[in-house]
Amino acid sequence: MKIRKVLITGGAGYIGTHCCIELLARGFEVVCADNFTNSSVVALHRVEQISGVKCQIAAINLCSKREIQSLFEQHRFDAAIHFAGHKAVGESIAQPLRYYKNNILSVINLCEVMHDNDCKNIVFSSSAAVYSTNNAPPYREDAPIGPCNPYGRTKAMIENILNDLNVSDPTWNISILRYFNPVGAHPSGLIGENPAGTPNNLMPYIAQVAIGRLNELQVFGGDYDTPDGTCIRDFIHVVDLAQGHLAALKKLEGNPGCMTHNIGTGNGHSVLELIAAFERVNKIHVPYTIVHRRVGDMPVNFAATDKAEKELHWKAKLSLDDMVRDTWNWQSRNPDGY
Numbered sequence: 001m002k003i004r005k006v007l008i009t010g011g012a013g014y015i016g017t018h019c020c021i022e023l024l025a026r027g028f029e030v031v032c033a034d035n036f037t038n039s040s041v042v043a044l045h046r047v048e049q050i051s052g053v054k055c056q057i058a059a060i061n062l063c064s065k066r067e068i069q070s071l072f073e074q075h076r077f078d079a080a081i082h083f084a085g086h087k088a089v090g091e092s093i094a095q096p097l098r099y100y101k102n103n104i105l106s107v108i109n110l111c112e113v114m115h116d117n118d119c120k121n122i123v124f125s126s127s128a129a130v131y132s133t134n135n136a137p138p139y140r141e142d143a144p145i146g147p148c149n150p151y152g153r154t155k156a157m158i159e160n161i162l163n164d165l166n167v168s169d170p171t172w173n174i175s176i177l178r179y180f181n182p183v184g185a186h187p188s189g190l191i192g193e194n195p196a197g198t199p200n201n202l203m204p205y206i207a208q209v210a211i212g213r214l215n216e217l218q219v220f221g222g223d224y225d226t227p228d229g230t231c232i233r234d235f236i237h238v239v240d241l242a243q244g245h246l247a248a249l250k251k252l253e254g255n256p257g258c259m260t261h262n263i264g265t266g267n268g269h270s271v272l273e274l275i276a277a278f279e280r281v282n283k284i285h286v287p288y289t290i291v292h293r294r295v296g297d298m299p300v301n302f303a304a305t306d307k308a309e310k311e312l313h314w315k316a317k318l319s320l321d322d323m324v325r326d327t328w329n330w331q332s333r334n335p336d337g338y
Contacts, residue, residue, distance in 0.1 A: 001078065001121075001253060002078070002253060003028075003079045003121060003249050003250075003252060003253055004027075004028060004029060004078055005028070005029040005030075005031070005076065005077050005079075006023060006028055006029070006031070006077065006079050006080065006081060006249070007031050007033060007075070007079070007080040007081070008030055008032050008033065008080070008081045008083065009062055009080065009081070009082045009084035009110065010033075010039070010082070010083030010125075011031075011032025011033060011034050011044065011057075011083070012032060012034040012039035012040065012041060012043050012044050013034065013038065013039045013043075013083055013084075014039075014182070014192070014193040015083055015125065015179075015238060015241060015242065016032065016034070016039075016081075016083045017043045017044065017046075017047050017186075017191045018186060018191065018238045018239060018241070018242040019081060019083070019242040020044070020051075021047055021050055021051050021186065021191075021242070022239075022242045022243055022245070022246055023245075023246065023249075024047070024051040024053045024055075025051060026246065029056075030055065031056040031057075031058055031071075031077070032044055032055060032056065033058040033059075033060050033062070033071060033084070034057075034058075034059065034060075035059065035060065035062070035084075037196075038195070038196050040194065040337075040338040041057065042338040043191055043194070043338055044057055046191050046338075047191065049190060050186065050188055050190055050191070058071050062084050062105075062106035063101070063105050063109065065109040065112065065113065068109055068110060068113045069113050069116075072113050072114075072116075072117045072119070077114075077117070077119045078119065078121060079119065079121035079122065079123070079249060079252060080114060080119065080121070080123070081122075081123040081125070081245055081249075082106075082107065082110060082123065082124050082125060083125045085102065085103040085154070086099050086102050086103060086151070087127075087200075088201075089129065089149050089151050089152075089294075090200055090294060090295075091151075091200060092149055092151035092154070093149055093150060093295060096150040099150050099151060099154050100150065100153075100154055103155075103158065104154055104157055104158060104161075107124075107161060107162075108161070110122075111161075111162075111165060120169070120171055120172045120173060121172075121173045121174075121252045122162070122172075122173075122174055122175070123174075123175040123177060123248045123252070124158065124159070124162055124175065124176050124177065125179065126158070126176050126179065126260075127151070127152060127178060128178050128179065128180045128234070128262070128264070128301055128303065129147055129148075129149065129151060129152030129155060130145050130152050130155050130156040130178065131143055131144075131145065131147070131178075131301070132144045132145060132146025132148075133146070133148055133298050133299075134146065137300050137301060137302050138266060138302050138303055138304040138305075139262065139301070139302070139303055139304060140262075140304040140307070141178070141260050141261065141262055141304070141307055145159075148298070149295075159176055159260070162174045162258060163258050165258075166257055170257060172257075172258070173255055173256060173257065173258075174257070174259070175248040175249075175256075175259055176258070176259065176260040176261070177244060177248060177260075177261055177262075178262050178263065178303075179236070179241060179264070180233065180234035180235070180236055180262070180263065180264035180265075180301065181201075181202075181233045181234055181235045181236060181264075182235075182236055182237075182238045182241050183202075183203040183235045183237065183324075183327060184203075184237040184238045184239065184318070184322065184326045184327055185238065185326045185327055185329065185330035185331075186238075186239065186326070186330070187239075187329070189329040189330050189332075189334070190330075190333075192326075192327065192330030192331065192334065193207075193238075193327075193330075194337040194338055198214070202233075202271060202274065203274070203323075203324075203327055204327075204331075205217055206274070206275060206278055206327075207328060207330075207331035208331070209286050209287065210282070210284050210285075210286050210328065211331050211332065211335050212335075213335070213336075215287070216287040216288055216289055217286060217287065217288035217289070218288070218289055218290075218291045219271050219272070219275075219288050219289065219290045220291060220292070220293055220297060221290070221292065221294065222290035223293075224293075224299040225299060226270055226299060227270065228270050228272045228273070229290075230270045230271035230272050230290075231270065231271055231297055231298070231299055231300070232268040232269065232270045232301065232302065233268060233269065233270075233274075233301055233302070234264040234265055234266070234267060234269075234301060234302035234303050235265070235269055235274065235320060235323055236264050236316055237316065237318035237326070240265075240316040240317060240318050243314065244261075244263045244308070244312070244314050247308075247313060247314035248261070248312060250312075251311065251312055259311070261307055261308040261311065261312055262304060262305055262307065262308060263303070263308060263314075264302060264305055265303070265305065265316040266302065266303055266304065266305040266316075267302060268300060268301070269320055273320075274324070275288060277320050277321060277323075277324045278324040278328070281321050281324045281325050281328075282324060282325065282328040284328070
């Protein structure tokens with residue numbers, strides 16, 4: 001079947017807005033569903049500004065099956081891209097029940113309503129946090145699963161739910177995308193990562209220190225077994241990531257069943273390398289202090305990307321310099337966010 005109308009849950013969020021732009025630019029009809037607890041409707045207005053296309057918005061709570069049913073009564077969707085969910089590792093350790101309830105219940109509700117409306121194509125926003133720390137990088141899709149924090153465990157549980165769903169009903173077509181570390185912003189500078197409160201992720205924290213909203217960056221751990229002692233991550237530009245979803249949707253049209261792909265660059269950069277690149281490209285100082293390790297962090301984490309390249313015909317194109325340049329372009333144009 002041809003996929004033309006797509007529900008994007010968490011569509012007002014960081015990755016959701018960038019995905020909306022890519023889909024709208026290619027003629028998809030998009031409906032963004034969000035409860036706006038950690039996002040802003042202004043972001044969707046800017047999606048309209050960039051794309052020149054009116055963005056359809058549904059303010060709903062995915063933990064309410066009734067609200068999802070009402071949305072499906074108004075629209076006939078061909079597929080869904082499911083971004084919505086809590087995503088901070090540290091917060092998940094402090095509030096595990098909140099994470100399990102929100103992340104898992106929302107998927108169950110969504111899939112039940114999709115089934116009832118014969119909409120059986122879904123792209124799920126998973127994470128490299130599902131992998132066991134005992135694996136040697138680069139992480140391949142068939143590497144053992146063993147998440148070390150509640151956030152990662154919710155993602156692994158949802159992957160199991162989706163795989164079981166496809167086994168029970170092979171007419172479901174499911175794409176599980178395991179993101180590594182999305183960073184950067186749209187080159188227009190109109191949309192970017194805008195977390196509520198103190199950022200939990202590295203790049204927006206760096207940007208807010210650079211703009212003066214925060215005093216200094218705390219680097220969690222300087223004694224890891226890495227060249228400079230700090231964690232190594234596979235940072236991927238959010239625009240590359242969004243384009244990966246286009247590739248996944250296209251693949252779903254061929255009825256592939258349930259498939260899993262890493263979405264990363266295949267290259268690792270340390271925390272200090274990222275800071276140095278940000279300072280060099282943007283010619284601005286980012287003060288930082290190295291503090292104790294954070295519970296739940298993996299020392300080294302980067303992707304094997306050959307499966308996505310072969311099966312989805314997708315590969316990340318943008319560099320670390322592009323990532324830090326676009327981040328600062330967004331932050332400097334929007335010092336207080338949306």
